[in-house]
Each structure stands twice: as structure tokens, then as C-alpha cells.
Amino acid sequence: MPSTKSLFSPASGNGPSEQGQVERQIxxxxxxxxxxxxxxxxxxxxxxxxxxLFAALATFVRMHGDDATAEMIAQLPDRIRSGEYNLERVLQ
Structure with missing residues (x-):
């Protein structure tokens, strides 16, 4: 299998659970x-x-419903501003 660049490589391997982190990385x-x-x-x-984004949100709505998805999305501005989705950030 050819090697591909991953524009989604995490800045850190730390996550809520090791198994969940491995599955998300795959x-x-x-x-x-x-x-x-x-x-x-x-x-x-x-x-x-x-x-x-459309596919992800549609999947969350199907799995968790409109309200739970809307609540999750409402938290995104703070998470984005804190750098959680910045692939170039350096964690210390």
C-alpha cells in the first residue's frame, strides 16, 4: 500500500481513551x-x-439526534479558538 500524507495527523497522541484514540487515528x-x-x-x-462536515453532522444527527448534535456544535467555537483543531499547534 502506498504511503500517503495525512493532513489529519494529531498534534498529540493524548486522548480520552487509548483504544478510542487508536480507532480514531485509523x-x-x-x-x-x-x-x-x-x-x-x-x-x-x-x-x-x-x-x-455535512457527512459528519448527518451521522451525528442520525446517531444522537438533533438536540444533542446542536449542543455539541455549540461547543465548537470555544474548542476551535483554544486550538483543538489546529494541526500546527505545539502542546507543552
Whole structure:
């Protein structure tokens, strides 16, 4: 299997549970491969990001319902501002 760059590599391996972290990392590697393939086929990163967000939110709504998903999304601004989704941040 060819090696692909992962634009989703975490800044840190720390997470709520080791097994959950391993599973999320594997899932991110699958997504990174699909993302890279789509970009190689000419799709723009912004289109991929929008489609990914839609798919993720639709999955959360299906699994947890509208209200729980909305509550989770309401927490995102603070998490984004704190750098949780910044792949270049350095944890000390």
C-alpha cells in the first residue's frame, strides 16, 4: 500500500481513551487517503471540507439526534479558538 500524507495527523497522541484514540487515528488515516485521492482527481479542499462536515453532522444527527448534535456544535467555537483543531499547534 502506498504511503500517503495525512493532513489529519494529531498534534498529540493524548486522548480520552487509548483504544478510542487508536480507532480514531485509523479512521483519520482512511479519511486522509480518500481526501488525498479526491484532491489528486481535482476536487478542491473547500468542497471536500464542506462535504465532510455535512457527512459528519448527518451521522451525528442520525446517531444522537438533533438536540444533542446542536449542543455539541455549540461547543465548537470555544474548542476551535483554544486550538483543538489546529494541526500546527505545539502542546507543552
Amino acid at each position: 479512521a483519520l488515516e482512511y479519511l486522509a487517503e480518500a481526501w488525498n485521492n479526491a484532491e489528486e482527481d481535482g476536487l478542491e479542499s473547500a468542497a471536500l471540507a464542506h462535504a465532510s
